[in-house]
Amino acid sequence: MKHSLQFGRLRVRPDGMRAVQALLTVLFLLFSGCGPASPRDGKVHLVVTLPADQLTKPIYETVVTDFERRHPNIAVELISIPRDYYGKVLVMIAGRDAPDLMWMGQGFTEFATRGVFLDISERLAAEVDMKEFLPQALSWYRIAGKQYGVPFGVDMEFIVYNKALFDRAAVPYPSDDWDVWELLEKAKKLTKDLDGDGRTDQYGFRGRIDPSAFGAEILARDGSRALCNSPEMIECLKFNLDLVFKWKVAPLPDEMDQEGLDDYAIFRQGRAAMMKMYTWNLPFLRKRCGDVDWDIVCSPKARQPGRWASSQAVLISADTRHPDEAWLLCREFFGDTFMEAMASRGLPPNLRVAREYIARNRQRPANLAALLKGAGSLHPFPRVPHLNELLAHYWAAVSAVYAQRATPEEAMARAEKEIRRAVARQRRRKAR
Amino acid sequence: MTIHRRRNLTGFLFLAPNLFGFMVFTAVPVGAAFALSLFQWDLFHPPRFVGLQNFVDLLGWFRDAEGRHLADPRFWKYLWNTLFLMTAIPIQMGASLFLAIVLNQKIRGRVLFRTVFYLPTVCAGVGIMLLWMWIYNPEFGLFNTVIKAVVDFFNAGTARLAHLLPGVSVRPLAAPHPTWLKGYHWAKPSLMIMRVWGGMGGTSMILYLAGLQGISPELYEAAEIDGAGPWQRFRHITLPMLTPTTFFIFITSVIGGFQGGFDAAYVMTRGGPDGATTTISYYIFNHAFRWFNMGYAAAIAVVLFFIVFAVTLVNWKYGGRKVNYL
Amino acid sequence: MRIGKKPRLSRTRRRRIAHALSYAFLATVGVTMIAPFLWMLLTSLKSPEADVLDLKRLLPDGIHLENYRRVVLELNFARVLLNSVLVTFCVTAGQVLTSSLAAFAFARLKFFARDKIFLGYLGTLMIPGAVTMIPVFLLLRQLGWINSYKALIIPGMFSAYGTFMLRQFFMTIPKEIEEAAVIDGCSTLGIYWHVILPLSKPGLSALAILTFMGSWRSFMWPLIVTHKPEMFTLPVALASFQEMYGVQWTLLMAGSVIMILPMLLVFIVGQRYFIEGIQLGAVKG
Structure with a gap:
């Protein structure tokens, strides 16, 4: 390769000098001016992190604005984190830039076992009537007798169904106390090849039954053991496989396990008569499926009622420099106003608020009370450290089952072994 | 001041800014990574020295009633993924070479073609990945839509034919429905296709073009007089003359390949389905920034370092003579 | 030596055919390189409510800049x-x-x-x-x-x-x-x-x-x-x-x-x- 060399062209290059100057100036400005904003307005500054969500952000903003109006000495900054929420919050805490309050969902335990949150048991006992709350929802935020937070919403699964398709097939609507066999019977009647090309255009059911309905567990409640290699779990996996391959009432795993699939479009277009959805889907169902006559019903029981659930709360950081102010703000996030505003996407754990909201509800779903009925048999993941890492083994095995790369027995035996090993490794590390 | 010391001072003054950055952001961190790999640290509790335990957990195996098991089977799987994805490198290099040879003729619009081929390289990044996510979408992506359209067209044609010939019934073909990024076995080839598409007209093609232009036409003329056909000329002139270029592209791609795959895994597949597209770098990221295992992540990085080191050494031993760096 | 085995095309004609083939090849590759970008551009101009599932209408129904407005905001x-x-x-x-x-x-x-x-x-x-x-x-x-x-x-x-x-x-x-x-x-x-x-x-x-x-x-x-x-x-x-x-x-x-x-x-x-x-x-x- 040849370089074009220009001999004898010796010129001073003032523009080069200017570029260097510009660079240095920019760097100076950037690094001198843009440190962490140090508030000088005499107010107490609180930073709250929450996962970015265009629909809920205004709700948070309303609460915060109202709060700031009532507490003129406190300024609140909301940071919405669009992706990898827990990782980012971890980095903030580890980077000694911990937010004063943080939204938490399933990741709570990972953080709590590392001493990230402020114990609010005493404040709660003194100031809040805890009897109104769903006891289960409270216990999720209690570790070793210490209460770290109060949820503002309970997430759970339910079945959403398209009434028009039921009417057309003359199938009676499901009821909240139905079981999986009833679901299967209905699904069989609702699975149709409408254009006769040999391919199913309308599936009876799209989704999978949660293991808890079969009485199966993934992990022991204390995280010490894997329980996934149980007859109940295998029965559940087989049932879900049979839905697809034996009874052919559910779409192939390939068609179900895709990210970026528009479930609402599928439901709206009548490509599934019943679908498993979650409370956070509700606002979208209302918005996107307005032209469909739909309702919800509790997810069916198999051996026992059981449904997957999770919850959300805003918790106070143990590192906050303003615990009293943070507590004031924290109360707003499980107060009636906020909880009610959030009720369109989850069940308020304050049962009084929940009943009032459901009684007042005039929009779809008509059977919103299903959530309240379902609240008796919620089945969240156990709150154990390294939950995600342990669950990852289980998920890998489950997806191998649905992709038919392993039988349920093989996959669950493998998952059990891997989880056992992971637990042993953690124990060994702790012991050292 | 002696001339000697003055010279040293001047030299180091020029070197200083870069050397400082080099020490702070490369040399010391490499050492730190080695040190960190001997610790267990979740960023919350103080780091704890565990000796080589991280490496035992990573590379070792253990025995139980059912036999011998790898301590961290995921690592080996992800290493395999990384290697699998790297098989795109020779494919892409071959495509680049072919393009370069075709482009190297006296053709009008060469610059235009070269520009167009280079587009994917210029635009590479998250934007392109989102585009490909859509192209690959099994439900309504470009590929499956086109496949379906072609099959439908074919079916319509055969149906019409069957209509003309009474007594003949034709079963319509079912359109193949590859799941691309969502399928366990499809995901890696999908990423490779994207990579070959994005890379074949890129840097390596430009380098090959430059290499081709450096081959003197007399060589070809002489060979032609000797009766060498196009293939022989390619085999005995073009390829050997391009060896330095090939070697350069190969070695840089291999080094890059071992640490690659993060962006695509993060943006397009989250490392799935079932870890099919998780590469070593994504695994490191997960351990460090999602699972709170800084020490373990550092241990994986150290192992990666040794792998790259060994591979580069082998590369140099067998190909290094052909390129002169110093 | 292949002379005599089959009638050889004249040198210029052979070259012309090779040229045409090269062009066809390059053009095909070029289209493959550009088509995704065009598709991306076209899609970005469709109205946000447009049913992207309906691929029969590849061209956008008029130019909609709403997407860009929303992205920018x-x-x-x-x-x-x-x-x-x-x-x-x-x-x-x-x-x-x-x-x-x-x-x-x-x-x-x-x-x-x-x-x-x-x-x-x-x-x-x-x-x-x-x-x-x-x-x-x-x-x-x-x-x-x-x-x-x-x-x-x-x-x-x-x-x-x-x-x-x-x-x-x-x-x-x-x-x-x-x-x-x-x-x-x-x-x-x-x-x-x-x-x-x-x-x-x-x-x-x-x-x-x-x-x-x-x-x-x-x-x-x-x-x-x-x-x-x-x-x-x-x-x-x-x-x-x-x-x-x-x-x-x-x-x-x-x-x-x-x-x-x-x-x-x-x-x-x-x-x-x-x-x-x-x-x-x-x-x-």
Whole structure:
């Protein structure tokens, strides 16, 4: 390769000098001016992190604005984190830039076992009537007798169904106390090849039954053991496989396990008569499926009622420099106003608020009370450290089952072994 | 001041800014990574020295009633993924070479073609990945839509034919429905296709073009007089003359390949389905920034370092003579 | 020898056929390269309510800029673009400056342990970024730089590769020019600034372009060191945008177009430098 060399062209290059100057100036400005904003307005500054969500952000903003109006000495900054929420919050805490309050969902335990949150048991006992709350929802935020937070919403699964398709097939609507066999019977009647090309255009059911309905567990409640290699779990996996391959009432795993699939479009277009959805889907169902006559019903029981659930709360950081102010703000996030505003996407754990909201509800779903009925048999993941890492083994095995790369027995035996090993490794590390 | 010391001072003054950055952001961190790999640290509790335990957990195996098991089977799987994805490198290099040879003729619009081929390289990044996510979408992506359209067209044609010939019934073909990024076995080839598409007209093609232009036409003329056909000329002139270029592209791609795959895994597949597209770098990221295992992540990085080191050494031993760096 | 086995086409005709085939091939490849981009553009112009499932209508129903409007608003686009431009500019300028200084020292000055240090630089060329990533992150955390421009820019300002490449380039500049300058009373800094740099424009622009491209699309590092949306660079912002609007392809494609556009403009304007730069990037002594 040849370089074009220009001999004898010796010129001073003032523009080069200017570029260097510009660079240095920019760097100076950037690094001198843009440190962490140090508030000088005499107010107490609180930073709250929450996962970015265009629909809920205004709700948070309303609460915060109202709060700031009532507490003129406190300024609140909301940071919405669009992706990898827990990782980012971890980095903030580890980077000694911990937010004063943080939204938490399933990741709570990972953080709590590392001493990230402020114990609010005493404040709660003194100031809040805890009897109104769903006891289960409270216990999720209690570790070793210490209460770290109060949820503002309970997430759970339910079945959403398209009434028009039921009417057309003359199938009676499901009821909240139905079981999986009833679901299967209905699904069989609702699975149709409408254009006769040999391919199913309308599936009876799209989704999978949660293991808890079969009485199966993934992990022991204390995280010490894997329980996934149980007859109940295998029965559940087989049932879900049979839905697809034996009874052919559910779409192939390939068609179900895709990210970026528009479930609402599928439901709206009548490509599934019943679908498993979650409370956070509700606002979208209302918005996107307005032209469909739909309702919800509790997810069916198999051996026992059981449904997957999770919850959300805003918790106070143990590192906050303003615990009293943070507590004031924290109360707003499980107060009636906020909880009610959030009720369109989850069940308020304050049962009084929940009943009032459901009684007042005039929009779809008509059977919103299903959530309240379902609240008796919620089945969240156990709150154990390294939950995600342990669950990852289980998920890998489950997806191998649905992709038919392993039988349920093989996959669950493998998952059990891997989880056992992971637990042993953690124990060994702790012991050292 | 002696001339000697003055010279040293001047030299180091020029070197200083870069050397400082080099020490702070490369040399010391490499050492730190080695040190960190001997610790267990979740960023919350103080780091704890565990000796080589991280490496035992990573590379070792253990025995139980059912036999011998790898301590961290995921690592080996992800290493395999990384290697699998790297098989795109020779494919892409071959495509680049072919393009370069075709482009190297006296053709009008060469610059235009070269520009167009280079587009994917210029635009590479998250934007392109989102585009490909859509192209690959099994439900309504470009590929499956086109496949379906072609099959439908074919079916319509055969149906019409069957209509003309009474007594003949034709079963319509079912359109193949590859799941691309969502399928366990499809995901890696999908990423490779994207990579070959994005890379074949890129840097390596430009380098090959430059290499081709450096081959003197007399060589070809002489060979032609000797009766060498196009293939022989390619085999005995073009390829050997391009060896330095090939070697350069190969070695840089291999080094890059071992640490690659993060962006695509993060943006397009989250490392799935079932870890099919998780590469070593994504695994490191997960351990460090999602699972709170800084020490373990550092241990994986150290192992990666040794792998790259060994591979580069082998590369140099067998190909290094052909390129002169110093 | 195949003469006699079959009638040979005349030389010119054969050449013409080969030419036509080449054109057809190149055109096909060209279309494959461009088609996805066109599709992306077309989709981004469809109305957000358009049923993307309906692919029979490939062309948008009129030009809708709503997608772009929403992306610009919701991506906090102005800020994110500013971040990207700023970071890319500083990293590029910084890297060219520090690398050229060091390369000058390695190529033209004699000092203690010069070649040993240079060998050390060469050795680090193959160190995977993942190795240094965690310690550098921990260092920045210690300094309190996480989520700042400092974290985005400073670690990127130094490059062993850039130094190596420019050194190779500087070595090709004849010593005589330098000597003439020394006789004219030029200082070492003067030689660097007035002699070497002006003569190395192709090398410098090559490094600048490579750094520019790398920094503009850099994803992992900004992802690790930023967490507030106002510090995101374009790729990180776009990836998070994808998380929020996973199924709204018209929006996503508009975002992608926006991300690609600046790079494309730079490429079209400085095309010649790009190609030269790539070739120089692979310096072979």
